[in-house]
Amino acid sequence: xxxxxxxxxxxxxxxxxxxxxxxxxxxxxxxxxxxxxxxxxxxxxxxxxxxxxxxxxxxxxxxxxxxxxxxxxxxxxxxxxxxxxxxxxxxxxxxxxxxxxxxxxxxxxxxxxxxxxxxxxxxxxxxxxxxxxxxxxxxxxxxxxxxxxxxxxxxxxxxxxxxxxxxxxxxxxxxxxxxxxxxxxxxxxxxxxxxxxxxxxxxxxxxxxxxxxxxxxxxxxxxxxxxxxxxxxxxxxxxxxxxxxxxxxxxxxxxxxxxxxxxxxxxxxxxxxxxxxxxxxxxxxxxxxxxxxxxxxxxxxxxxxxxxxxxxxxxxxxxxxxxxxxxxxxxxxxxxxxxxxxx
Amino acid sequence: xxxxxxxxxxxxxxxxxxxxxxxxxxxxxxxxxxxxxxxxxxxxxxxxxxxxxxxxxxxxxxxxxxxxxxxxxxxxxxxxxxxxxxxxxxxxxxxxxxxxxxxxxxxxxxxxxxxxxxxxxxxxxxxxxxxxxxxxxxxxxxxxxxxxxxxxxxxxxxxxxxxxxxxxxxxxxxxxxxxxxxxxxxxxxxxxxxxxxxxxxxxxxxxxxxxxxxxxxxxxxxxxxxxxxxxxxxxxxxxxxxxxxxxxxxxxxxxxxxxxxxxxxxxxxxxxxxxxxxxxxxxxxxxxxxxxxxxxxxxxxxxxxxxxxxxxxxxxxxxxxxxxxxxxxxxxxxxxxxxxxxx
Ligand SMILES: NC(=O)c1ccc[n+]([C@@H]2O[C@H](COP(=O)([O-])OP(=O)(O)OC[C@H]3O[C@@H](n4cnc5c(N)ncnc54)[C@H](OP(=O)(O)O)[C@@H]3O)[C@@H](O)[C@H]2O)c1
Ligand SMILES: NC(=O)c1ccc[n+]([C@@H]2O[C@H](COP(=O)([O-])OP(=O)(O)OC[C@H]3O[C@@H](n4cnc5c(N)ncnc54)[C@H](OP(=O)(O)O)[C@@H]3O)[C@@H](O)[C@H]2O)c1
Numbered sequence: 001x002x003x004x005x006x007x008x009x010x011x012x013x014x015x016x017x018x019x020x021x022x023x024x025x026x027x028x029x030x031x032x033x034x035x036x037x038x039x040x041x042x043x044x045x046x047x048x049x050x051x052x053x054x055x056x057x058x059x060x061x062x063x064x065x066x067x068x069x070x071x072x073x074x075x076x077x078x079x080x081x082x083x084x085x086x087x088x089x090x091x092x093x094x095x096x097x098x099x100x101x102x103x104x105x106x107x108x109x110x111x112x113x114x115x116x117x118x119x120x121x122x123x124x125x126x127x128x129x130x131x132x133x134x135x136x137x138x139x140x141x142x143x144x145x146x147x148x149x150x151x152x153x154x155x156x157x158x159x160x161x162x163x164x165x166x167x168x169x170x171x172x173x174x175x176x177x178x179x180x181x182x183x184x185x186x187x188x189x190x191x192x193x194x195x196x197x198x199x200x201x202x203x204x205x206x207x208x209x210x211x212x213x214x215x216x217x218x219x220x221x222x223x224x225x226x227x228x229x230x231x232x233x234x235x236x237x238x239x240x241x242x243x244x245x246x247x248x249x250x251x252x253x254x255x256x257x258x259x260x261x262x263x264x265x266x267x268x269x270x271x272x273x274x275x276x277x278x279x280x281x282x283x284x285x286x287x288x289x290x291x292x293x294x295x296x297x298x299x300x301x302x303x304x305x306x307x308x309x310x311x312x313x314x315x316x317x318x319x320x321x322x323x324x325x326x327x328x329x330x331x332x333x334x335x336x337x338x339x340x341x342x343x
Numbered sequence: 344x345x346x347x348x349x350x351x352x353x354x355x356x357x358x359x360x361x362x363x364x365x366x367x368x369x370x371x372x373x374x375x376x377x378x379x380x381x382x383x384x385x386x387x388x389x390x391x392x393x394x395x396x397x398x399x400x401x402x403x404x405x406x407x408x409x410x411x412x413x414x415x416x417x418x419x420x421x422x423x424x425x426x427x428x429x430x431x432x433x434x435x436x437x438x439x440x441x442x443x444x445x446x447x448x449x450x451x452x453x454x455x456x457x458x459x460x461x462x463x464x465x466x467x468x469x470x471x472x473x474x475x476x477x478x479x480x481x482x483x484x485x486x487x488x489x490x491x492x493x494x495x496x497x498x499x500x501x502x503x504x505x506x507x508x509x510x511x512x513x514x515x516x517x518x519x520x521x522x523x524x525x526x527x528x529x530x531x532x533x534x535x536x537x538x539x540x541x542x543x544x545x546x547x548x549x550x551x552x553x554x555x556x557x558x559x560x561x562x563x564x565x566x567x568x569x570x571x572x573x574x575x576x577x578x579x580x581x582x583x584x585x586x587x588x589x590x591x592x593x594x595x596x597x598x599x600x601x602x603x604x605x606x607x608x609x610x611x612x613x614x615x616x617x618x619x620x621x622x623x624x625x626x627x628x629x630x631x632x633x634x635x636x637x638x639x640x641x642x643x644x645x646x647x648x649x650x651x652x653x654x655x656x657x658x659x660x661x662x663x664x665x666x667x668x669x670x671x672x673x674x675x676x677x678x679x680x681x682x683x684x685x686x
Binding site for chain 1: 653
């Protein structure tokens with residue numbers, strides 16, 4: 001039997017909604033439809049905003065984090081954090097390909113899903129290990145990918161956990177490449193993070209020798225890490241939740257000029273206005289952070305009369321996975337950082 | 344003495360935040376700074392979401408609504424509804440212009456503020472009348488506009504309440520003009536609403552004779568109203584909260600083609616995915632609706648592998664007020680509709 005290509009057939013509540021906005025979906029993996037893929041899950045990569053929220057609530061206790069994740073999946077049939085609204089992704093082995101699907105992969109292949117966990121039916125049996133530092137969770141579980149779901153075969157030239165970390169944020173570097181033009185001044189907030197370093201590298205590549213990339217980091221330890229990569233022109237330390245303070249520091253560092261493009265890849269809320277204030281009139285602010293509030297951005301920009309284009313970070317873009325993996329392959333230091341952090 | 348251009352000098356709690364996100368601001372209008380404007384307020388236009396919330400709580404009782412508004416302003420120094428997070432705008436007469444300001448207006452001029460009430464210091468003395476149907480409130484009050492605050496002189500060729508209605512949604516038509524190119528197929532969801540009709544008219548103007556504008560309305564009564572304006576090529580009736588149903592109807596109506604640009608100006612939540620699904624690959628979705636959820640848009644588009652640019656509707660754009668007023672002036676039927684609804 002064929003299911004709906006978007007997965008409507010697995011929505012329990014409310015009926016008629018797509019699986020992502022739905023509250024609860026059917027995670028019964030004992031039956032699979034002819035246009036679904038069944039996955040034997042190895043690891044979940046929880047979205048940074050979601051993991052931070054859970055970690056704060058559970059007090060950095062591995063077993064409590066595990067408990068909280070089990071509870072969310074039990075309630076919703078998917079790892080969809082009700083507070084942050086975000087999910088994450090997973091890696092696993094293809095266990096079964098529905099007979100109606102023609103895809104470029106075989107049963108047994110290791111893949112990463114490129115659609116959010118917030119819409120992926122997940123039959124979570126057991127959490128074997130929580131990696132608090134990597135935002136990854138080893139599990140015994142099965143998951144379902146719908147016909148319109150996107151996935152990537154795991155590359156063989158890097159550890160799984162490294163590929164997972166890169167693919168998790170694959171939307172950000174390619175969108176950065178689309179937004180940045182030669183000569184641009186680019187501010188990346190959250191620059192030493194997982195997506196941050198990818199965005200910095202791409203921004204510098206596309207801004208070129210006449211452009212300038214400034215990486216904003218929060219903690220002192222990030223300064224050395226980012227500088228060592230040699231992918232930004234300047235590093236500034238600031239709290240992006242302090243909009244006016246960040247704006248003043250940025251102006252000072254950049255000779256009184258604002259940025260053409262601001263890329264927001266932090267993992268905490270209330271950083272909309274720092275991004276908006278550091279952007280020049282008719283510049284572009286790209287919000288990849290899942291902690292972005294639509295109303296705070298829209299009313300905040302209006303409140304200071306700032307005519308900027310604000311873009312919602314789409315997790316998907318054509319060929320984003322390939323682009324992100326290649327970006328890391330072409331820069332040795334970048335690869336080494338990912339290996340050190342996530343390998 | 345000069346105040347901070349963004350109004351930081353009037354923030355009481357928490358210190359350092361901008362006036363919009365701040366909980367409480369200083370509404371003492373007996374002192375004004377040299378870069379502030381003091382306004383003698385005539386009318387508040389409470390944001391629709393906020394007014395509805397208050398009306399529901401107060402039971403549609405004029406005096407109770409008034410009481411609630413007085414209470415919020417007393418607590419926060421601004422008309423910033425703590426539940427909806429939104430404000431509104433005001434009209435009034437300029438009472439005093441700080442000596443450091445060079446602006447194109449004089450004391451005595453009637454103006455509308457184009458920044459949200461959620462950041463405007465308001466010294467509210469008395470509410471003389473609550474217009475439950477128009478979401479407007481006649482008051483005796485004084486307000487402060489900061490140096491970066493935007494305002495518009497009230498036009499003399501139309502009733503105040505009509506100008507107020509147009510200026511309330513002034514961001515939408517000019518952003519539509521920026522996004523639409525000749526030959527584009529444009530879908531406007533919420534097409535018969537206040538911003539909807541403005542966006543439809545502008546979309547048709549910029550898409551031109553080789554383009555096509557389709558207006559999506561919800562209620563049957565809106566069909567005739569929109570058709571009568573003769574500003575769209577087609578009208579379709581659908582519930583934008585039903586993403587898949589709307590997508591199917593749109594595909595059928597448009598010969599299996601998707602839209603280049605989708606403008607979302609509905610006033611209810613959960614319409615992100617109808618907009619995303621009706622947009623073609625690499626098309627643009629403009630979210631003006633304040634009920635838009637950032638995560639639903641970002642993860643929803645990713646979830647169906649849809650590579651579209653999604654834009655947050657900035658309430659401000661350079662010359663947006665002038666643009667919106669001129670748009671209505673140049674089309675007689677449009678003006679008559681506003682006169683009928685808000686005059
Ligand atoms: N749109 C999408 O589809 C999508 C997909 C995946 C992820 N995301 C989002 O992208 C964001 C980044 O993800 P990630 O995995 O790259 O996160 P990450 O590796 O955890 O990095 C986040 C960075 O934010 C910085 N930061 C935290 N608080 C800050 C503050 N107050 N001021 C300035 N910087 C601060 C941290 O800097 P320090 O270490 O120096 O403190 C850290 O480097 C997250 O919000 C995530 O939800 C979006
Ligand atoms: N970004 C900003 O700065 C800013 C500024 C002002 C306003 N806004 C927002 O812009 C939006 C529109 O404002 P407005 O004043 O133009 O609103 P409005 O005049 O109330 O119009 C809203 C329209 O949405 C339609 N609608 C309601 N439910 C629907 C559904 N389920 N499916 C399809 N259409 C539906 C209604 O159609 P029917 O009448 O046919 O039911 C109505 O015509 C609001 O969300 C408002 O918050 C944003």
